Amino acid sequence: MLDKEFKVSIPCSRVKLAVEHVANRINSDYTGKEVIFVAILNGSFMFVAELMRKIKLTCRISFVKVASYEGDTSGGIVRELIGLKEDLNGKHVILLEDIVDTGFTLDHLMRQIRTNYSPESIAVASLLFKPQSYRKSIPVNYVGFEVPNDFVVGWGLDYNGYGRNLEDICIMC
Ligand code: XMP
Ligand code: MG
Numbered sequence: 001m002l003d004k005e006f007k008v009s010i011p012c013s014r015v016k017l018a019v020e021h022v023a024n025r026i027n028s029d030y031t032g033k034e035v036i037f038v039a040i041l042n043g044s045f046m047f048v049a050e051l052m053r054k055i056k057l058t059c060r061i062s063f064v065k066v067a068s069y070e071g072d073t074s075g076g077i078v079r080e081l082i083g084l085k086e087d088l089n090g091k092h093v094i095l096l097e098d099i100v101d102t103g104f105t106l107d108h109l110m111r112q113i114r115t116n117y118s119p120e121s122i123a124v125a126s127l128l129f130k131p132q133s134y135r136k137s138i139p140v141n142y143v144g145f146e147v148p149n150d151f152v153v154g155w156g157l158d159y160n161g162y163g164r165n166l167e168d169i170c171i172m173c
Helices: 012-029 045-054 104-116
Strands: 006-010 034-041 058-070 073-082 092-100 121-129 142-146 169-172
Touching: 012 045, 012 121, 012 142, 034 045, 034 104, 045 092, 058 104, 092 104, 104 121
Parallel strands: 034 058, 034 092, 092 121, 121 142
Antiparallel strands: 006 169, 058 073
C-alpha cells in the first residue's frame, strides 16, 4: 500500500472474537447502568460498529474527531476536529479508541472531559494497545489485543488515509 508493505497480523475471525469478548465484559460490568459511549474518529469506526451490535445495555453514542498522526509517526500534538457536544455530567462514560499508542490522544480527551464535566465514571475501551509505546498512566480498561510497537492498518486504522477497509489487522513489514 502506497510505498510500504503490510502483512496479515490478526485475521478477521480473531478480531471479531476479541471485540465480542470486550462487549461481554462491558455488558457484565455495567449491568443495570446507562452508558454513554464516546467514539474517537476516524479510526474507531469499525471497532465501534462491531462492538455496539453486541452491547446489550441502555446506551447512547457520541463521536469526537481528533488527529495526532502524520504518516506513520505520532505527532504528540492532538488537533481537535469535531468537539464533544454531549452533556457527560453524572454519566457512565466509555471512550472508544481504535488504538492506544503513546496515549497522548487519550490524555488530551480525558483532561478535556474532566475539565468540562463531572461524569459518574470514565473507562476506556480500545481495539488495540501498544504497551511498549504507552507513556501515560490512564488505565486502558478493555483491550482487544496488545500489539508490538509496529505500525498497523486495517479495521479502521489507516496509513495516510488508506487501508481502513482491510478486514484483517495488518502490520508493516
Ligand atoms: P496516541 O499516540 O495519541 O495515538 O496514543 C493514538 C492515535 O494515533 C493513531 N495511531 C495509529 N494509526 N496505525 C494507525 O493506523 C498505528 O499503528 C497507530 N498508532 C497510533 C490512531 O488514530 C490513534 O487513535
Ligand atoms: Mg484514532
